[in-house]
Every structure is written in C-alpha cells, then in structure tokens.
Amino acid sequence: MTLRHALLGLLAGKPASGFELTKVFEESLGQWAWHTTHSHIYPELRRLHEAGLVEIVERASRGRKTYAITPEGRQELRRWMMEPPVSETVRNEGALRMFLINTLEPAEARALLRQYADNASRRLEALHAQLANADQAWRDNPLAVGRLAAERGLRTLPALRDWALWGIDQLDRMQERFTQSGDAEQD
C-alpha cells in the first residue's frame, strides 16, 4: 500500500509516465526513502487507474502514457500522509547487523564498522554534491520536493558516520587494554 501512495505523491507534483516515475525512483526517491523497480510501477499504475485515483491525460508514441492524479487520488494521498500511526515495522538490515555484531571477532566487527562509516561518508558527500548543484530557490524552500528529505540525510548521515567511528574507537580501546594487560602479565 505504500508504493501506491508514493506514486500518488509524485503524480500530485505533476503528471508523468511510468518511465519518468521509474527514473525518479532510481535517481532520488529509491535511494533515500522507498526502493522499487519498474516491474512494480507499471502494474500499480494500472491498478491506480482502475481505482480512479489517477487518469491517463496523454498517450504518446511508443505506448507512452502520461498519468495525472485525480481529485479522489489527491484525497486518498492526503489521508495517507496524515494517517497518525507512521508504520512501526522497522526493517533495517544495517541496524540488524549491528545488533548481532557480538557474534563476530573484534577484528571483523571493526572491519564491518569501517564499512558503515565509509558508506555514510560516501552518501553524505553525494548529498552535498547534489545540494551544491541545486539552485538557490530550491535550497531555500523547505516545502520543495525532496528538500526536507535532503535535510534529513544531512543530519542523520553524520550521526551514523560518527556512531560507526565511535564503535571503532571503542574496539580499539578494548584491544589496547587487552594488549597492555597481556604485557603486564608477562612482566
């Protein structure tokens, strides 16, 4: 049910074809918020059309269909957006691995954390680059498409990176203590 609202949300911005929507998912939405592929998008658009939440406003060459949101669709989107209980079903593979990190040797755990830190850094850099390329008007409008989502990344990615670095540091300290006590015992 979420994908259908993602599509409604994008179409609420402006009409688009399945192909264009696929691009949006590949280039921005899918990386930060909701991953999907064209093989979901097309059937879902058909269902949305059958349900009267979107309409076909243009048929172009190569079978291209441009969809637009209908008033009913807009209403349904708004209902979903304001729905109080933000789904609580977490499903975060990274967090899961962190939960289970005690099953690894310290050296392996360290390598894994290193991966996370690097990953967060890379994503943060990419986001900075994206922001640098965007124009001023977009940056200054908190309601612009994706602006708040971008800010979310700007704030959570450093936290994630620092957390991974903290973990590495903790492991190093443990290692040091272990080594020192080992030396002491040999004295």
Add this chain to the structure above:
Amino acid sequence: MTLRHALLGLLAGKPASGFELTKVFEESLGQWAWHTTHSHIYPELRRLHEAGLVEIVERASRGRKTYAITPEGRQELRRWMMEPPVSETVRNEGALRMFLINTLEPAEARALLRQYADNASRRLEALHAQLANADQAWRDNPLAVGRLAAERGLRTLPALRDWALWGIDQLDRMQERFTQSGDAEQD
C-alpha cells in the same frame, strides 16, 4: 533471507525456543532493527533445522523446542554478516512522507513534522530509560548484544528530532514572511 540470519544471530548468542525468540523481537530487535512475528519465526526455524543450520537441543513440555546454532549455521551467519554490499533497498515510510511533504498545506506539514519530532523524542527517552536500567558491564562493553545498536539510536534519534524541529521552524519563518508581506500590501 534476512529473517533467517536474524534468527541465526540470536541463536549464536545462546540456544532458545521459538517463543523466546518471539519475545526478543517484540521487546528489542523488532523495535530497532527487524520487525517480525511468531508466524514467520516458527516456519523459518523449521526450515533452518531442515537445512542443518540449527539443531534441536531440548524438547520440553507444551511442545517447546530449544534450538541451538550448528557450526554450519555459524559459518553461514558469519558469511552474511561480512557480506560486503549491505542491502541498498531502503524502505522507509517516514522518509517517503517527508519526500512528499510538498503535497500538503503548510499547516498540515507542520503537524506531521510535530508528530515526527515527538515520536523521536519518545523513542529517545525510552532508550535512555532502557540504558539506565542496564548494568554497568553491559554499558561498557561495545560488543555486548545490542550495545552498538543502542548507541546508534542514541545518536540518530536526536538528529531526527532536531531535523523535524528544523522543518517546523522553517515553516514558521515562511509563514511569518507571508504574513508580513500580506500586511505590507494592505498598508
């Protein structure tokens, strides 16, 4: 394939029954990392058993079976933990709504952000309480079960909360500018 590794990871800590594993998911893992229910856990345990990744070490009353991880299971868990590409399929309903917040009126957007801020605050408080109840040894051991995951929450939740508050502030500023320019035009 992730649930099965979550189960292996928990069993790597110590043997447990399906019922006990269900409790762990309900009380900690499911809230922070991977949500699931008993109706997935039992069939998956059976499959893990068939695959030789876990074994039944005790059969008690009420049909209770205690499972333990086998060496093959441990190997498979380790392989998965170190697997380089941390799944990139994001699926975050909250982030999605933020992406689509431009489809709402400013007042509605503000209410939604308020929800997010409150939610993050509540989760952060719960986490602090949990940490306060935990013993010193656990807090000081970065490799303890769930310790790194807890730290992750301690660091990302404030970022999320502050981000939502930032959004609210931005909306308020926009509102102010709008009101002022409205007044000016009436002069």
Add this chain to the structure above:
DNA sequence: GTTGTACATGTCAGTAAGTACACTTGGTTG
C-alpha cells in the same frame, strides 16, 4: 538500409511478509 541504442511498457514465477485463525498444555484461582 541495417545496426545499435535509449525509450517505453509490460508479464511471470518464486519468495518474503502481513494478518487472521487455530490448537494443545500447564498452572492458578475460586
């Protein structure tokens, strides 16, 4: 004129997940 490439839309089979239903057993309380 054919060859390659980006555009554009779809289906299908298999697996994972969500939700509801269903059953037995052990211990406690009245």
Add this chain to the structure above:
DNA sequence: CAACCAAGTGTACTTACTGACATGTACAAC
C-alpha cells in the same frame, strides 16, 4: 474440579516484492 489465562506452536490465505524475461518503437550513425 471447573474455569480461565498465559505459554507455546503452528497453519492458511493474501498481498508485496525480487529478478528475469519479453516485446516493440523512435532515432541516429554508418
């Protein structure tokens, strides 16, 4: 000793998602 509840394990049905397969079109280059 009956009634009830929590413990404990499971099935069944439906929807969502993944990845591979399939098909055709416009356009440009050679």
